[in-house]
Amino acid sequence: MIITYSGLETFKLQVGDLTIALNPPSKDSSHKVSKFGADITLSSLLHEDMNGGEDFFFGDKKPFVIKGPGEYEIKGIFIRGVQGASEYDGESRINTIYTIGLDNMRVCFLGAQSSKTLLADTKEAIGEVDVLFVPIGGEGVLDPASAYQLAVSLEPKIIIPMHYDKKALETFLKEGSQQAADMVEKLTIKRKDIEAKEGEIIVVKQS
Numbered sequence: 001m002i003i004t005y006s007g008l009e010t011f012k013l014q015v016g017d018l019t020i021a022l023n024p025p026s027k028d029s030s031h032k033v034s035k036f037g038a039d040i041t042l043s044s045l046l047h048e049d050m051n052g053g054e055d056f057f058f059g060d061k062k063p064f065v066i067k068g069p070g071e072y073e074i075k076g077i078f079i080r081g082v083q084g085a086s087e088y089d090g091e092s093r094i095n096t097i098y099t100i101g102l103d104n105m106r107v108c109f110l111g112a113q114s115s116k117t118l119l120a121d122t123k124e125a126i127g128e129v130d131v132l133f134v135p136i137g138g139e140g141v142l143d144p145a146s147a148y149q150l151a152v153s154l155e156p157k158i159i160i161p162m163h164y165d166k167k168a169l170e171t172f173l174k175e176g177s178q179q180a181a182d183m184v185e186k187l188t189i190k191r192k193d194i195e196a197k198e199g200e201i202i203v204v205k206q207s
Helices: 120-126 144-153 166-175
Strands: 002-005 011-015 018-022 040-042 064-066 070-074 077-086 093-102 105-109 131-135 158-162 182-184 200-204
Touching (some): 002 200, 011 093, 064 070, 077 120, 144 166, 166 200
Parallel strands (some): 131 158
């Protein structure tokens, strides 16, 4: 799996010819990214900064767009969305937390989650996590301390922070007792690469 980051909460996950876009912005968003063709798009929040899935087509490739809780199977990929909570942009909203079975790994994308407390049913639905994407920037999403507390409670092998500025990232790394983290232009991982890891923070630089 190859992971690249376009800022805010927009990621591209690639496995072979399959591409998944996480929280792509719409054309109405002030957050601009280079559009790429996606087979599947996931939007955790019905807000223009994160729900532009329909725009992520390229040529004849049009994505299957997922925008809420439920269970989905597309192109052999199993995806589950469970309800979370967000205060993004100053409004209480439903935030969908997604788990994705991808390349023999279990990925969890917390989206714009603002509450560090998950219901027992929600944690059970999330289950085992290999790669966790967590917002850390505060102001409507998790602040760095709460983000780290929630992240470690899910016991992921790898933690990838998102939705942050420089100060928030520094605070988050201190929470994780990592004054510096691995910082990569893109992250390429396989199952065997993460077997021995426990909550390691990896920062994927914005491209």
